[in-house]
Amino acid sequence: xxxxxxxxxxxxxxxxxxxxxxxxxxxxxxxxxxxxxxxxxxxxxxxxxxxxxxxxxxxxxxxxxxxxxxxxxxxxxxxxxxxxxxxxxxxxxxxxxxxxxxxxxxxxxxxx
Amino acid sequence: xxxxxxxxxxxxxxxxxxxxxxxxxxxxxxxxxxxxxxxxxxxxxxxxxxxxxxxxxxxxxxxxxxxxxxxxxxxxxxxxxxxxxxxxxxxxxxxxxxxxxxxxxxxxxxxxxxxxxxxxxxxxxxxxxxxxxxxxxxxxxxxxxxxxxxxxxxxxxxxxxxxxxxxxxxxxxxxxxxxxxxxxxxxxxxxxxxxxxxxxxxxxxxxxxxxxxxxxxxxxxxxxxxxxxxxxxxxxxxxxxxxxxxxxxxxxxxxxxxxxxxxxxxxxxxxxxxxxxxxxxxxxxxxxxxxxxxxxxxxxxxxxxxxxxxxxxxxxxxxxxxxxxxxxxxxxxxxxxxxxxxxxxxxxxxxxxxxxxxxxxxxxxxxxxxxxxxxxxxxxxxxxxxxxxxxxxxxxxxxxxxxxxxxxxxxxxxxxxxxxxxxxxxxxxxxxxxxxxxxxxxxxxxxxxxxxxxxxxxxxxxxxxxxxxxxxxxxxxxxxxxxxxxxxxxxxxxxxxxxxxxxxxxxxxxxxxxxxxxxxxxxxxxxxxxxxxxxxxxxxxxxxxxxxxxxxxxxxxxxxxxxxxxxxxxxxxxxxxxxxxxxxxxxxxxxxxxxxxxxxxxxxxxxxxxxxxxxxxxxxxxxxxxxxxxxxxxxxxxxxxxxxxxxxxxxxxxxxxxxxxxxxxxxxxxxxxxxxxxxxxxxxxxxxxxxxxxxxxxxxxxxxxxxxxxxxxxxxxxxxxxxxxxxxxxxxxxxxxxxxxxxxxxxxxxxxxxxxxxxxxxxxxxxxxxxxxxxxxxxxxxxxxxxxxxxxxxxxxxxxxxxxxxxxxxxxxxxxxxxxxxxxxxxxxxxxxxxxxxxxxxxxxxxxxxxxxxxxxxxxxxxxxxxxxxxxxxxxxxxxxxxxxxx
Numbered sequence: 001x002x003x004x005x006x007x008x009x010x011x012x013x014x015x016x017x018x019x020x021x022x023x024x025x026x027x028x029x030x031x032x033x034x035x036x037x038x039x040x041x042x043x044x045x046x047x048x049x050x051x052x053x054x055x056x057x058x059x060x061x062x063x064x065x066x067x068x069x070x071x072x073x074x075x076x077x078x079x080x081x082x083x084x085x086x087x088x089x090x091x092x093x094x095x096x097x098x099x100x101x102x103x104x105x106x107x108x109x110x111x112x
Numbered sequence: 113x114x115x116x117x118x119x120x121x122x123x124x125x126x127x128x129x130x131x132x133x134x135x136x137x138x139x140x141x142x143x144x145x146x147x148x149x150x151x152x153x154x155x156x157x158x159x160x161x162x163x164x165x166x167x168x169x170x171x172x173x174x175x176x177x178x179x180x181x182x183x184x185x186x187x188x189x190x191x192x193x194x195x196x197x198x199x200x201x202x203x204x205x206x207x208x209x210x211x212x213x214x215x216x217x218x219x220x221x222x223x224x225x226x227x228x229x230x231x232x233x234x235x236x237x238x239x240x241x242x243x244x245x246x247x248x249x250x251x252x253x254x255x256x257x258x259x260x261x262x263x264x265x266x267x268x269x270x271x272x273x274x275x276x277x278x279x280x281x282x283x284x285x286x287x288x289x290x291x292x293x294x295x296x297x298x299x300x301x302x303x304x305x306x307x308x309x310x311x312x313x314x315x316x317x318x319x320x321x322x323x324x325x326x327x328x329x330x331x332x333x334x335x336x337x338x339x340x341x342x343x344x345x346x347x348x349x350x351x352x353x354x355x356x357x358x359x360x361x362x363x364x365x366x367x368x369x370x371x372x373x374x375x376x377x378x379x380x381x382x383x384x385x386x387x388x389x390x391x392x393x394x395x396x397x398x399x400x401x402x403x404x405x406x407x408x409x410x411x412x413x414x415x416x417x418x419x420x421x422x423x424x425x426x427x428x429x430x431x432x433x434x435x436x437x438x439x440x441x442x443x444x445x446x447x448x449x450x451x452x453x454x455x456x457x458x459x460x461x462x463x464x465x466x467x468x469x470x471x472x473x474x475x476x477x478x479x480x481x482x483x484x485x486x487x488x489x490x491x492x493x494x495x496x497x498x499x500x501x502x503x504x505x506x507x508x509x510x511x512x513x514x515x516x517x518x519x520x521x522x523x524x525x526x527x528x529x530x531x532x533x534x535x536x537x538x539x540x541x542x543x544x545x546x547x548x549x550x551x552x553x554x555x556x557x558x559x560x561x562x563x564x565x566x567x568x569x570x571x572x573x574x575x576x577x578x579x580x581x582x583x584x585x586x587x588x589x590x591x592x593x594x595x596x597x598x599x600x601x602x603x604x605x606x607x608x609x610x611x612x613x614x615x616x617x618x619x620x621x622x623x624x625x626x627x628x629x630x631x632x633x634x635x636x637x638x639x640x641x642x643x644x645x646x647x648x649x650x651x652x653x654x655x656x657x658x659x660x661x662x663x664x665x666x667x668x669x670x671x672x673x674x675x676x677x678x679x680x681x682x683x684x685x686x687x688x689x690x691x692x693x694x695x696x697x698x699x700x701x702x703x704x705x706x707x708x709x710x711x712x713x714x715x716x717x718x719x720x721x722x723x724x725x726x727x728x729x730x731x732x733x734x735x736x737x738x739x740x741x742x743x744x745x746x747x748x749x750x751x752x753x754x755x756x757x758x759x760x761x762x763x764x765x766x767x768x769x770x771x772x773x774x775x776x777x778x779x780x781x782x783x784x785x786x787x788x789x790x791x792x793x794x795x796x797x798x799x800x801x802x803x804x805x806x807x808x809x810x811x812x813x814x815x816x817x818x819x820x821x822x823x824x825x826x827x828x829x830x831x832x833x834x835x836x837x838x839x840x841x842x843x844x845x846x847x848x849x850x851x852x853x854x855x856x857x858x859x860x861x862x863x864x865x866x867x868x869x870x871x872x873x874x875x876x877x878x879x880x881x882x883x884x885x886x887x888x889x890x891x892x893x894x895x896x897x898x899x900x901x902x903x904x905x906x907x908x909x910x911x912x913x914x915x916x917x918x919x920x921x922x923x924x925x926x927x928x929x930x931x932x933x934x935x936x937x938x939x940x941x942x943x944x945x946x947x948x949x950x951x952x953x954x955x956x957x958x959x960x961x962x963x964x965x966x967x968x969x970x971x972x973x974x975x976x977x978x979x980x981x982x983x984x985x986x987x988x989x990x991x992x993x994x995x996x997x998x999x
Contacts, residue, residue, distance in 0.1 A: 045171075051176065074143070
């Protein structure tokens with residue numbers, strides 16, 4: 001596990017929101033999904049995940065309820081709220097802008 | 113909207129359903145671990161390994177829980193509440209520490225509140241009139257007179273011709289005698305005021321009516337408006353007071369109004385009266401001078417500016433009028449000086465109050481440093497507790513917050529106690545304030561002062577809590593836990609911080625001590641300075657003969673001549689005299705532009721002097737000695753050539769290098785032979801004020817040739833002058849039973865009162881400096897005794913290796929001395945820059961007086977060395993075996 005796969009500060013929120021935008025998930029599944037989908041590049045520090053979930057819930061972007069998993073266990077599932085969805089759109093757009101800009105700078109730097 | 117509602121619900125749940133929220137979090141995390149473990153088992157780990165690995169990958173559960181709690185914002189309220197409870201419990205567990213630190217803070221915060229309430233009342237609170245920013249004082253000014261009252265005819269012209277004022281009004285002091293029915297007559301403090309005086313201030317009578325311009329006509333003079341306190345006191349709040357008549361100065365006067373209690377005297381300069389509720393009654397001013405008499409100046413003038421007009425614009429407007437007047441009449445060298453009333457009122461006290469605020473602020477800073485030091489010492493005793501808490505998952509920020517909460521709780525406790533102290537302190541302060549201190553009546557503890565105190569407490573708490581909290585929270589966990597069995601545990605970083613604090617404390621205390629030392633030095637100078645007269649064993653009083661019964665000059669002269677003779681025949685009385693002025697009582701009769709025989713008109717235009725009239729033994733009664741010539745002999749002929757006595761300053765100023773005796777001056781520009789005043793005596797200089805070195809030119813005319821109805825009497829006794837008071841009253845009553853005796857006091861009391869501002873500020877700054885010294889000594893003791901405890905083992909070793917107790921003593925004293933020398937040095941440097949602030953408050957001492965600086969340095973060194981001595985002796989006298997085992 002190289003250090004460079006640490007999440008950029010602030011992108012954890014985006015990833016969480018994006019992950020549960022498809023369907024409600026519990027914490028462990030969220031961590032797992034982020035890891036799988038990114039081809040194991042992004043490692044969510046599990047210690048950081050739960051505080052982030054609680055923060056997002058406090059901000060009203062997501063809400064939680066207890067459901068039964070496929071394995072038959074009680075787990076806390078997180079669902080994206082309506083305002084969470086619009087927040088996700090905003091953060092996605094912002095991310096796009098940022099990554100385009102960074103890409104631009106890098107390419108310009110390379111061609112100079 | 114639903115989002116906000118959801119958030120609210122969540123927060124409420126976090127706040128009130130705390131335990132269920134906590135349980136959920138636990139379940140959530142254990143679900144996570146199980147899930148991870150299952151995956152690990154699927155990968156082929158054993159069950160135990162799988163769980164251990166799952167827990168490792170999640171990290172510290174306790175820390176996650178704490179972080180999650182932080183994320184739920186309500187946590188703040190919860191933690192604050194928890195922190196508070198914890199802080200209070202912790203503080204109760206160390207009562208001695210808590211009491212010491214709270215008392216220290218209470219003293220300094222209380223002192224700050226008290227001084228601030230004075231500043232709030234005097235400097236910050238607006239003047240007690242509607243739209244006070246539009247009120248100004250208007251003076252005449254010349255090269256020799258910075259603030260001169262106005263001539264009434266000039267005043268009338270200004271009132272009519274100005275374009276920048278809503279209204280202007282004049283006033284002049286006019287005390288009157290109220291004859292009681294059977295009771296002793298009393299002197300009332302009165303002012304005659306022009307129409308519009310009250311409305312200029314923005315006030316109306318509570319009962320009856322205001323004066324009108326018609327009341328300024330001479331025949332309407334017999335009217336009066338009472339102050340609220342006079343009406344309530346002397347007239348028992350008589351509801352039918354309007355229209356009642358009273359006998360004032362043996363004349364019948366009709367009461368036309370009563371002012372509300374809000375009426376505050378705006379202050380005046382000519383025959384000054386203190387501000388506040390100090391005037392008993394007002395009468396209408398009437399003009400008896402002919403329109404061309406522009407020579408006598410006695411009106412203090414106030415004005416209310418039109419909206420939007422500045423004092424500078426008004427000054428330009430009035431200056432224009434003055435130019436016209438100087439063309440129309442024979443004017444000379446006058447200018448107009450307009451100053452906002454606020455500035456005029458508080459100007460006198462501003463510097464002193466700011467010095468006091470600076471002093472008390474320094475004291476608070478020292479208390480803060482002291483508190484920080486105590487907290488540091490205590491936090492090293494709490495290293496284990498803090499280490500355990502952070503091992504259990506408390507984040508650093510969380511620990512800092514806890515420690516800061518503790519210090520704020522301490523500061524608030526200090527502030528509450530301090531406010532109680534200030535409540536009493538303000539009363540003491542006000543009672544110590546000089547009698548003529550502007551706006552003393554506006555001083556009280558109010559909401560603003562309370563808010564100030566609370567803010568000071570919060571800032572103080574954070575200030576003295578921050579450094580200890582930061583240091584304490586940075587402890588090395590493992591080391592602290594390992595060392596936990598030992599009594600000590602402070603790092604060298606802490607000791608360094610404590611050293612810095614003690615140095616700072618000593619430095620601040622030195623600054624205060626130097627300020628106090630300079631003021632003490634200056635005060636001693638004032639007391640020692642030769643005043644030019646002898647205030648010991650002199651009784652003084654003021655008398656005012658009513659015009660109705662003493663219309664003629666011979667009546668007045670005869671009355672005083674007889675009174676003086678009767679007084680001088682009393683046993684124990686050595687001399688008795690009377691004059692229009694006593695030293696240091698603020699009266700200022702001025703003569704400007706008098707002619708000196710043989711000088712050019714141009715030269716004579718610049719002449720200026722205080723002038724008085726006096727009876728023969730006035731000088732002997734006050735102990736003003738004769739330099740050459742003679743005193744008045746009482747045989748001066750009212751119709752003969754007029755003689756005068758001048759002071760040394762005047763004699764040397766106009767006749768340098770020759771005798772002034774026999775020289776002549778005149779009030780007239782083209783004097784006839786009888787208009788000349790000839791100098792027959794030269795007396796020693798009397799300082800104008802006890803607080804300055806200045807002596808203005810002064811001369812005296814004999815009372816028999818220049819009579820006055822109102823004189824101040826001085827009686828020199830061979831015993832305690834206060835014992836003469838009763839005989840004095842009897843002597844006056846024998847001559848005129850209707851006459852009131854006012855201001856009966858000894859000359860030492862007068863001199864004492866004249867120095868009251870200096871005494872007041874010296875007392876306070878001295879008190880603050882003493883407190884500062886005690887705090888600094890205390891801080892030094894704390895640090896040294898702490899470091900001695902730390903090094904007991906080392907000392908035991910040294911002793912075992914042959915060090916003598918005296919070596920240890922020297923070692924420890926040396927350590928303390930290094931700190932205090934460093935502190936004192938910094939203090940002296942700062943003081944050299946700061947004491948300039950004292951500037952005009954000092955008399956005969958430079959702000960960098962080497963004697964004071966050296967003295968304070970020695971004092972600081974001596975006390976701090978003393979503070980080191982106790983711990984040093986403890987170390988030196990300890991049994992080395994015991995010390996070695998103390999590990």
